[in-house]
Amino acid sequence: MPTPFRPFAALLAWLLGAGIALAQDYPLVIPHAFGTTTIADKPQRIATVNSGNHEVPLALGVVPVGMAAANYGDDDGDGVLPWVEERLAELAAGTPVLFDEGDGIDFEAVAATEPDVILAAYSGLTRADYDTLSRIAPVVAYPDGAWTTEWRQMIRMNGAGMGMAAEGEALVARMEARIADAVARHPQLRGKTAMFVTHLDTTNLSVVNFYSAHDTRVKFFADLGLAMPRSVTEATRPGQFFGSVSAERIDAFDDVDIVVTYGGPDLLAAMKADPLMAHMPAVAHGAVVMLGNDPLGNAANPTPLSLPYVLDAYVALLAEAARKSP
Incomplete structure (x- = not known):
């Protein structure tokens, strides 16, 4: 069953244990599989690579400057999944720059968006990918292994990298409630x-x-x-x-x-x-x-x-x- 909502003390302990403070004082230091990433100031321009990461800033009301084009489940072939299209419309925003990752990460396209941070908590980054992206902007990589970051960790790490750890935790709680409701019916x-x-x-x-x-x-x-x-x-x-x-x-x-x-x-x-x-x-x-x-x-x-x-x-x-x- 879904993890129950965390009381504040448990939440604070998790964030502090991960090296992330709820207050999000800067500079931020975020640990991950490749070491740590330091973010000097609250990012304004957010880029994301690999699938799903862009949905965290969008859900939190922030439109990324660039994100990976959808390559699975794209019903109309425009590189944007229907729920993302709807969220962009709700935010009165156009489609961000779409990175074509059919042959791997397009580093030049990512660099051209001039991001302040690159979110990749759920990804398959290699060490070489991470090092190259880090020359563009600070990178929030996965905590343990490629493609193994479960959805709560993805939200919490990407939210923290945006300076929105508390908002990310609230998003986790909303998703847990939605899942619990669906499961209760079956x-x-x-x-x-x-x-x-x-x-x-x-x-x-x-x-x-x-x-x-x-x-x-x-x-x-x-x-x-x-x-x-x-x-x-x-x-x-x-x-x-x-x-x-x-x-x-x-x-x-x-x-x-x-x-x-x-x-x-x-x-x-x-x-x-x-x-x-x-x-x-x-x-x-x-x-x-x-x-x-x-x-x-x-x-x-x-x-x-x-x-x-x-x-x-x-x-x-x-x-x-x-x-x-x-």
Whole structure:
């Protein structure tokens, strides 16, 4: 279930423990996986890289000068997801500069926006990426590993980097309340186990690829009342958000009640027809949630602005799968 609202003392302890003060006195010193970042003054020009980070300033009423173009779930191909378009309209703002990250971060485009800070708390930055971006402006990088920052940490770190730690904590509380409300309407989810299978090839299902216990999509299952299968925990490697297991070992996943994956009817049909994968109880019973390349596909990885759009539909799909589970 979602983490309960933090009392002020606990909140203050967390922020101080992370080297971030609620008062946001400057200079700020923010610890992360690559060391620490010092921000001398409250940033006015905010840039973000990689997916989702731009939604934190937008949710807090700040329009970034530049952000990554959407490359997944973009229904009209303009590089901006529908909930972001709506928020920009609410703020009476035009579309910020969009960074094309199809071949990696466009450092020249980021530099051209002349940012005071670059937010990347949820990202896949390499050390080289971080060093290059740091020559442009202070960078708020992820706290532990690439693509492993769960949504609360993303909001808190990016909010702190903007000098808006208290506002970020309030945003976390609002999201937690929204999630709790959605989950309360589907009690059948409680205690069910879920596994996020991904990057499957319909022509060759000899390998089962999955997001590990470190991945944000898997961490989000806990917010929705779902439990971690022991099989996924045991197959998770330190520091890795992704794992692979031979389909010959499919019996290891007998403890999985619900499978979530990206794909459509063709993939589901292939999974049910495969002589090995069909032995997985969740697959055999049809307890599978298929997420397509559309706005709903973003539901598995919550962000501040996407949550009101896709949460209810995602939870409903999970609840339907739970009813079919063995």
